[in-house]
Amino acid sequence: MEPLRILGICCNWSPFACYNAAGMTGMSMPANFHLIRVMCIGRINQALILRAFEFGADGVILLECTDEDCRYGPGPEVGHENVHRVRRILHLLGIRQERLVERTFGAHEKEKLVQTLWNFTKEMEKLGPLMAKNGRKREAVKS
């Protein structure tokens, strides 16, 4: 069985500080976990999350700051809304909603972050690989 692919999207601030600190102290992360970093989770629109599933992610986890901690303001709110809406679309597509998850962190919680990643990986393994995968080919890219 092919190993599962987990995609994480984190913002530059509290979650990345945790990830950074975890990396510096040599904590081990799941091997098939890939992280993308953006300025703020507010930057992520629904299209991108769906793209992830389209191209083979078995699980997507959004790592955000807590509500009061977003230094720009909108991040967690946009994150909640997008996750909520995309989950409903996943349901329509026949994909388990639990494959899309969001979690919040403070800047000092590196143990919690690493634990969360391992837990999520375990849960995805329980669900198994995404059955609704397509051929992972793209059509002509519009510039």
Place this chain on the structure above:
Amino acid sequence: MHRSSSTSNLKKAVLLVGSGYGALKVAQDLSQSGLPLVWVTKAIHFLEHPGGAAPFTDYPEDLDFQFRPLYLQVTRHPLVTALTHARIEAIKRGPDGYRAVITQDPVYVDYDLCTGCGRCMDVCPLQDSSHPPLRRTPAYCPSRALDLDKRKPAPCRISCPLGVNVQAYVALTAASRFDEALDVIRQDNPLPGICGRVCHHPCEDACLRSSLDQAVAICSIKRFLADREMAERRPRLPGTQKPGRPERVAIVGGGPAGLTAAYFLNREGFSVTIFEAHREAGGILRMGINAFRLPRAVLNAEIQAIEDAGVEIRTGAPVRSIRDLIDQGFHAVLLCTGAHRDLRLNIPGEDAKGVYGALEMLKKLNTGGKPNIRGNVVVIGGGNSAIDAARSAVRLGAESVTICYRRKRSDMPAHGSEIRRAQEEGVKIEYLAAPVRIVSRRGRVTGLDMIRMKQGAVDESGRRRPEPVKGSEFFRPADTVIIGIGQQPSLSETGLGKELITGQSGTINVDVRLSASQAGVFAAGDAVTGPDTVVGSMSQGRRAAARAVEYLTGTSPAWGALPDESRGAGEHLEIFEDTPRKFRPEMSRRQATARSRDFKEVELGLTAEQTVAEASRCLHCSSCCECRVCETVCNDIGAINHFKPRELMTVSSPAVIVAGDEEIAHLDLADKERVYRVGDFRSATDLVNVLIAGSASAGQAMADCSSLRTNSVPCQPVTIASEEEVRFGVFTCTCNGTLATPAALERIRDMALRTPGVMHSELIFSACHPRGADQIAAAVREHRLGRVILASCVCCPLEFQCISCNDQRNRARIHLFERHGLDRCRFETINIRDHLGSPDLSEEMLVERMRNFLREAFIRARVMGPLRQSTTKIGNRILILGGSEVGLSCALNLNMQGFKVRLVHRCSLKGDQKVPAEVRKRPVSRIAEDSITHVEEALIEGIKGHLGDFTVTVREDGVRKNFHADIVCLADMNVLPLAIPEGMFGLKKFYRYNFKFFHSPQIGVYRVMPRTLKRVTAFQAGAALAAHVATTAAEAFLKDHELSPKVDRKRCRGCGRCVEICPFDAVKLVANERGFYTAEVLRYNCVGCGGCVGRCPVTAMDMPYFTNRLLEEIVVGALARKL
């Protein structure tokens, strides 16, 4: 941190003392408003809270982390000189302000160079002790740099006449690093095996451990180290360390002084020849000290080591004339002939047969002869030679041996342990008895006439002078008498006495520089001082050698000076009360009956376990022991300098801001003019209070210091045209070799080079080091690289700092983009430190991960577009609405700072019937009439525009007017509603760590909230507001955010969801000519978070750099990789 380039130059800057949040806010306000600043604290880093107060419990533990980006920005601001480990020595008030002298204690690890790799900690022998000297600053500090705690030198080191670094070799021994410990000793002492047996160890006498239990057995530790090496191989001394010099130096005498001088001169590169009169070298070590104390094997081996290092020793070669030596071609001569003639008692009968001098007898014994010792032996004297002679007499077959000493036991100069060993071997000692006459029959001694002594007055040696007791004469029979009362030099025997001036007791006269009466001739050791300790003579030999080097080359060698107490700062480490008392082991030795039959060594030395245990008793008085092993792993970086001196700086400042009262307690600064206190941190209940108090102090200081202000508009960044053929370069930082094994790193470098499009791939020892950045810049230019991939700890090439950012990452960017001027858009950065740092990665997994990162980096690098940036100019017109106390305070302050202030005293808003009562009743105080524009009363109709270009429409006396301003301040409660712009969808949530107390949702409009006045006084609030205004206005320009999004008009359907979410009021709906609304981003308000982009349901918004296309490519690329 930043240092002044010259210690004597005067620096004109605002002076800030203290650490903590308040100080950070002050520093931010001052620097961002264009004022140069010198920030002084005695702490190691700037978030140490004054008085040790714990951070506020209202906030979660990550409060200090949240301050990290600010800390980083402020400490690397070009106007800030940040000094840790520093204090104000003295401060005086003069006509142009305060003049302060600041001392910075030596900071041994350079903050600007240290990469935080940690290799020094790995090799430090004290890393596992209870007080490791190398420590990282806490995680929330923005730098991973290390701090070295080194106090003033330990007393053991200072008391050693040779300056051997005792603490270092004891620390290395405790870590079982025996070879390195021996190397440390040999830096200063070439004869460890000898000294480990015969030295009088002043180090142990000075050892501070004795105040707890007993001194550390330093001498025995040294002996163990030497013996251990000797058991495996011949002792190896460092040889010539400098390029060979043509000069030849002659040393007369191969004893301790001569051997030591030869060793150092040889190290310095000279050709050295020792002339030794006897058949074997060693001097007093061979002649005067017996084999049972100093085995011949050890002595010979260490002398051989000096020969192996390159010194020529000619034995059986007595020197009769210095002139001869100079004629033979020697450029300098050192006389180390020692003191070998026994002193005489000068009593009748001394020349009888059977009477010997102690040294005379020992010399005969140690050169293979057999002295005629028999029957009852009496030894006169109490020094080590007398004891040695007595113990030798036992071994040579005497029937009885008695030592007669004219003072008491406690006055005997011999080592206490020597006396005890002698007594164990059967030697008897009689005190307070002195000989008067030696009785002989037929020329052969039969006994001595003795007299009892009593103690009289104290003499110049500090001991009580013995006086004979009348009538107490007695006869002591003896078959042999040995007189051991001291020695003196005997130059007349060698004939050298004719060429030199000698003193009364035959010692050579030398001046302070150890030169004898002829130029180029030096003297050292017992020949100069009379009988001295072994290590004392060695020390003099070394000093004479240093003088000879000065004479021959004109410069003094590094080893010429000993470490003295004035180096280093800080008190010795305290002894903790829970350190258990532990006593020294007693060295094992042979039993008395067995050992008194032969001359084999009596003391048997400590075992390895005993030695390590004993070395672990060391208290590490000076914390860092200066073994300098850390420097060897920091060669490329060069961040460690153990000899860094104190730095002095003089600062002239119109005002002083105090954020930590303890730091100025020793100065008389309280209640002085223009000294602003941030406040008592300990009693502060709320973080926001502290921060506002900080801003208030900053504001007040700004009013005094505006003459120091600088501002400049940055030049536009030049965009480089994209190259036709994209030439890639890949640079991988090894972080001083700690990132991965050399094999893995080379594979990574080669793998990158094989990728199509890559013209150049290189490993850099450190990307955050100036030389590393120089390497990269040089390679970019040389190979004409259009795109660069930098694999290091740097996450992104952008200009701002996020929480994860630290000083090292920032430095790399400063060096590459600001100093070298490389284009940010050309660089793609991958943070491999966090991804590859996990220790359980095998080399295969590491290389595979790197392959994936590189592939993704290439995708991103091809898709990257230019980063746009432009600036908006801001003038200095400030409009203050409301003549309350806050408003007046703010107006006055800004006026003093040089801004153009217009103050409207009584404001009313549209819809108010009239001006509110409490506003109307307020007197209009026309402060600073000639520079502030006063408007008594006006009705405010509306505020339009943006920061730098506000138009405020008012009605004054019924006439409509437009006031133009760059910044608007709302200082009265009744005008607060103006802060909320028209059409705003309610108040947005603010980030709780922003601490923008005076900001309103509209950028450029400031307001004072009622709750602020509960925290500080109105005057302070006004000053704090002025500080905030100044940080915006004084900069005189506003940069657009690099990441502000762009709207695709064709796709936007005007739903307004983006406008709704933006807390910065940076998105507006604008009608086009046909009346359809589309969104537009106001670039100067935008901060680049992308919240609007995420909300857009039709993907009509896109952001530069983090484009939709880029994120898609990353996602697709990440998921497509083969696992």
